[in-house]
Amino acid sequence: MLRLLPFALLPLGVGCRDALAAFGTDPAQAAAQAGDAAESFERRFTNVVRDAHFAEARLALARHALTPSRLARDTSLWTATRPVGSGVTGSAGAGSGVEHELALRGAFEGNRYRFTTSAQPPTPVAVGDARHRMRLRRLDDGDWFWQTHVEQSLGTMPPARVPAVLHALLASAERPAGTLRVDYRAALPRTTAALSRLATLDSIATTRLADSSTLVLLRMRIDATPIAREMPAFTRFVRKYIEPSRWRITLRDGRTEWFDVAAAQRSVTMRFRTRRGTLLPLTGTARPLPDSLQISVDALAKFGPWMVGVTRMAGTFRFIDTPTEQAWAMRFTTVPEWHLPLLGEALLRAPLRRPFERGGLVFRLGVREQAGVTVVDRDLDVALRESTVMRWLGSLGFTAMSDFQGQVEEEESRFLAELFRAMRRDLGG
Numbered sequence: 001m002l003r004l005l006p007f008a009l010l011p012l013g014v015g016c017r018d019a020l021a022a023f024g025t026d027p028a029q030a031a032a033q034a035g036d037a038a039e040s041f042e043r044r045f046t047n048v049v050r051d052a053h054f055a056e057a058r059l060a061l062a063r064h065a066l067t068p069s070r071l072a073r074d075t076s077l078w079t080a081t082r083p084v085g086s087g088v089t090g091s092a093g094a095g096s097g098v099e100h101e102l103a104l105r106g107a108f109e110g111n112r113y114r115f116t117t118s119a120q121p122p123t124p125v126a127v128g129d130a131r132h133r134m135r136l137r138r139l140d141d142g143d144w145f146w147q148t149h150v151e152q153s154l155g156t157m158p159p160a161r162v163p164a165v166l167h168a169l170l171a172s173a174e175r176p177a178g179t180l181r182v183d184y185r186a187a188l189p190r191t192t193a194a195l196s197r198l199a200t201l202d203s204i205a206t207t208r209l210a211d212s213s214t215l216v217l218l219r220m221r222i223d224a225t226p227i228a229r230e231m232p233a234f235t236r237f238v239r240k241y242i243e244p245s246r247w248r249i250t251l252r253d254g255r256t257e258w259f260d261v262a263a264a265q266r267s268v269t270m271r272f273r274t275r276r277g278t279l280l281p282l283t284g285t286a287r288p289l290p291d292s293l294q295i296s297v298d299a300l301a302k303f304g305p306w307m308v309g310v311t312r313m314a315g316t317f318r319f320i321d322t323p324t325e326q327a328w329a330m331r332f333t334t335v336p337e338w339h340l341p342l343l344g345e346a347l348l349r350a351p352l353r354r355p356f357e358r359g360g361l362v363f364r365l366g367v368r369e370q371a372g373v374t375v376v377d378r379d380l381d382v383a384l385r386e387s388t389v390m391r392w393l394g395s396l397g398f399t400a401m402s403d404f405q406g407q408v409e410e411e412e413s414r415f416l417a418e419l420f421r422a423m424r425r426d427l428g429g
Contacts, residue, residue: 017187018172020427022164023157034427036127036155040376042420043108043128044152045413053117057102061134062401066394067386068136068144072100079103079119084137099137106130106152123371124153143354143385151370151377159367159374162326171277174214177204190422197226198238198415202267211286213275220268227415234411241400244302247309251293251317257282258293292318295330300339303396310336320366327366332356340389351387358383 023037024030050058057077064070071077080101105121107114108128121131130152137145173180181204185192202221206214224231224238248262258281260271273280280286295317300309315332335356355361362381367374384390404412 017183019165019168020187022168023161031427033155033157033161035424037157038420038424038427040128040152040154042417042424043113044106044130045113045416045420046108047112047417048115048409048413049112050115051117054102054104054115057117059405061102063398064394065146065397066384066390068146068384069386072136072138072144077102079117097138099135101136102132102134104130104132106132124151124375125371125373127153127155129153139383143383145383146381148380149377150379151375154367154374154376156372157374158323159326159369160323162367163321167277169277170272170274170279173206173216173272173274174276175206177206180204180206188423188426190426191419194419194422198222198224199268209273211275213273213280213286215273215282216271218270220270222263222266222268231411231415233407234415237403237408237412240403241301244307246298246300246307248296248298250296252296253281253290253293256284258289289319292316295332297332297336301400303399306341307339308341308393308396309339311339312337315360325366325368327364327368329362329364329366331360331362333360340393351385351390354385355382 020034021027021030023034024032060071060074060077075081078100080103081098082101084097084099103118103121105116105118106124106129107116107126113128115132121133122129124131130150132151133147133149135147139145172183175183181201184201199220199222201218203217203219205217207216208214222238222243224235224243228235243266246264248260250257251259258272258279260282262269271282273282275286279289293316295315297313298309298311299313300307300311302308312334313332313336314334315330318329318331320327320329333356335353338352359381362379364379365377367376
């Protein structure tokens with residue numbers, strides 16, 4: 001369900017004509033390349049089906065991802081099991097023995113998006129095609145190490161165009177709030193209508209500062225009432241899990257904040273400062289954006305009477321900027337403050353610290369050129385130590401996953417497919 005949150009800000013991300021034009025070197029190319037990116041996600045969420053192997057494996061992963069010894073013993077789960085040499089290292093430390101892999105191919109065929117397990121899934125080429133790899137191995141200290149890599153084809157837009165799109169987007173925000181509101185509605189009318197069934201732009205505030213920079217505040221309101229009749233299961237899920245959740249992501253350099261986005265009380269709020277399309281610190285003297293920043297994450301979700309999650313999960317946020325790759329690389333090495341009903345027992349401390357020790361928890365999101373096409377890819381590396389508290393956290397995740405599977409997921413996918421279909425049609429114009 002967290003995959004919905006970035007999409008709630010999509011009209012702000014491409015909702016001005018200059019930002020749309022930046023997708024290509026001329027209007028025709030810009031429309032084609034932006035349209036391919038929207039179609040990639042439209043296909044991904046259209047009539048999703050999974051083969052029997054993946055459907056069963058998905059349930060097992062949801063139940064035991066935080067207690068992976070049970071998964072390692074199930075030989076039917078994996079598409080490949082291979083030996084790894086003693087002392088093989090990763091961000092979590094050395095490992096030996098065997099590595100288990102579950103690999104998938106995603107492809108749009110016959111108006112359905114099909115996930116199929118495969119020992120050798122092909123490189124994604126056609127728009128929307130995907131390749132997923134989930135790997136598990138035992139570390140020398142007895143802990144477990146997960147590596148997840150997902151790629152999805154976006155078409156032929158070069159990654160080098162991404163900075164131009166972001167630059168145009170930031171520059172577009174340096175205008176009065178009323179102009180911004182009219183602009184994104186005019187540029188993406190179908191997208192705005194499709195998205196407003198779940199999220200609406202509640203307020204825009206732009207403040208011109210003495211140095212000619214602009215401080216921007218955007219607030220998106222989450223409300224599933226408009227889809228309650230046609231998507232009742234999805235609506236109930238949003239009200240149970242999404243609306244009560246609280247999260248915040250802040251990027252800073254020392255004590256100076258550069259960017260802030262937060263969700264609470266059914267609203268998503270974003271704050272940033274820009275001048276001539278360049279991101280600036282929220283306060284103080286204007287200066288160039290550094291190659292890396294510090295990131296802080298709070299994430300709390302409601303499970304029954306409890307708010308469960310973390311606050312002050314801190315790490316480094318690094319920008320990768322090359323002609324063939326644009327990405328955000330995050331590494332979390334500071335143990336956060338955990339919010340659990342059982343917190344305070346000494347036995348909980350070591351397992352909850354483990355993901356942030358040694359190499360830390362690593363997450364990367366970006367676009368890169370591969371085999372003549374551009375793919376959006378994400379990576380997650382995390383080490384785990386099995387324990388009672390990890391088993392309990394896993395049970396919470398499995399409960400939410402069980403609530404999500406079936407009709408809820410079908411309705412959520414339909415909502416997203418309709419959203420990206422509307423966006424593709426807007427961009428094609």
